[in-house]
Structure formats: C-alpha cells, structure tokens
Amino acid sequence: MITFTDQIHQAAAPFWQKSFEHPFIHELQAGTLPKDVFRYYLIQDRYYLSEFGKLHELIAEQVDDAHGKQFLLDGAQGLKDGEIAVREGFFEQLGITPDEVASTPIAPTAYNYVNHMYAELYRGTPQQAIAGLLPCYWLYNQIGQHLVAQGSPVKLYQRWIETYDSDDYTDSVDQMIALTNRSADQADAALKGKMKTAFVRSSAYELAFWQMALDQQKWQVTA
Numbered sequence: 015m016i017t018f019t020d021q022i023h024q025a026a027a028p029f030w031q032k033s034f035e036h037p038f039i040h041e042l043q044a045g046t047l048p049k050d051v052f053r054y055y056l057i058q059d060r061y062y063l064s065e066f067g068k069l070h071e072l073i074a075e076q077v078d079d080a081h082g083k084q085f086l087l088d089g090a091q092g093l094k095d096g097e098i099a100v101r102e103g104f105f106e107q108l109g110i111t112p113d114e115v116a117s118t119p120i121a122p123t124a125y126n127y128v129n130h131m132y133a134e135l136y137r138g139t140p141q142q143a144i145a146g147l148l149p150c151y152w153l154y155n156q157i158g159q160h161l162v163a164q165g166s167p168v169k170l171y172q173r174w175i176e177t178y179d180s181d182d183y184t185d186s187v188d189q190m191i192a193l194t195n196r197s198a199d200q201a202d203a204a205l206k207g208k209m210k211t212a213f214v215r216s217s218a219y220e221l222a223f224w225q226m227a228l229d230q231q232k233w234q235v236t237a
C-alpha cells in the first residue's frame with residue numbers, strides 16, 4: 015500500500031534528486047569542499063537547528079496524539095544532545111566561536127526556510143508543520159545512506175556523513191515518518207493537500223540551502 019509519506023515523497027522527488035546531485039554534496043564526499051564554505055554552512059545551520067528545535071516544542075503544544083507529543087519533545091532534546099552537540103565539536107575544530115555565530119546574520123535562504131516552517135504552524139495547522147519538518151529528517155538520512163559506502167577522505171566531512179547514517183538518526187526518521195502518516199490519517203483531503211505543499215516547499219528549501227552555502231549568500235542588492 016502506498017502511504018501518505020510515499021506520495022509526498024514522490025511529489026518532491028525532483029528537489030531531492032537535485033539535492034543528491036548538488037555540488038556541495040559531491041564536493042563534501044570528494045573532500046574538495048572548501049573549508050570556508052563548510053564553516054559558512056555550519057554557522058547558518060546552527061540558526062536553523064536552534065529554530066528547528068523550538069518548532070518541535072511549539073508543535074508539541076498543539077498535538078493531541080500523546081505518542082506524537084512525546085516524540086516531538088524528545089526530538090527537541092535529542093537535537094540538543096545529538097546533532098547540535100556533534101556540531102559543537104566541528105565548531106571547535108574550525109575555530110568557530112560563539113561570538114562569530116552571534117555576529118553572523120542569518121542568510122536569506124535560512125531565514126526564509128525557518129519562516130516557512132513557522133508559517134505552516136501559525137498560519138496553518140500542526141499537521142502542516144509536521145509535514146514541513148519531515149524533509150529535514152528524511153533527506154539528510156537518505157544523503158547519509160548514499161554517501162556512507164564511499165565516504166569522504168576528509169575526517170570532518172566523514173563525521174558529518176556518519177551523523178546522518180547512524181542507527182539513532184535513522185530511528186528518529188522512521189518515527190517522524192510514522193507521525194506524519196498518523197497526522198494525515200486524521201486529515202481531510204484539503205488538509206492533506208496543504209501537508210503535501212508544506213513538505214514539497216521544505217524540500218525546495220533544503221535544495222536552496224546547499225546553494226546558499228556554496229554562494230555564501232548575503233543580504234545584498236542583486237542586479
């Protein structure tokens with residue numbers, strides 16, 4: 015049987031394919047990704063992950079499903095203890111200080127992505143917000159699984175890959191997929207359509223995030 019998440023995954027497939035093929039990912043695996051690009055990505059992603067954690071807590075307040083609520087609260091804590099904690103080690107290695115993070119403005123794409131997820135919750139519903147969170151979990155897991163066999167010759171990049179291929183991470187992805195499917199079970203056709211749009215837009219923002227890092231995007235007037 016085709017699940018709801020299979021359907022929305024299919025709808026977002028062109029964005030996912032472009033992410034798998036993106037030069038940021040190729041260069042990370044080949045070990046040729048410039049360190050300043052990776053530094054930039056990590057700083058922007060620090061903003062992203064901290065808002066992503068807050069969103070878990072805010073969505074949990076609005077979710078009736080007790081199991082889902084607990085998963086979201088655990089997910090917020092898991093982000094701090096897991097992904098964000100791993101990144102602290104990366105920051106140390108690359109000499110990224112709290113001052114540098116605090117003084118670097120969030121870039122347009124990261125800002126828009128985060129705002130999109132808040133809009134799904136505050137101008138939409140918790141079900142839409144859940145669907146909007148899912149690409150973040152699932153896409154990185156698929157990228158980790160694609161890249162891990164070959165790996166990267168750069169230790170830091172290899173650790174990044176392994177984070178997203180780990181059993182713990184994969185388990186959280188499976189639970190998030192299950193929560194999205196349970197949320198869709200309670201939704202009518204119109205709400206399912208909005209959940210799909212939230213998922214596809216987050217997938218588009220995931221793709222844009224790699225390019226943002228390669229361009230080291232800034233707020234500026236463009237021609």
Ligand SMILES: Cc1ncc(CN)c(N)n1
Pocket residue numbers: 059062063097149150151154220223
């Ligand atoms: C933008 C983004 N998307 C997804 C992930 C993986 N949690 C991340 N760290 N950053």
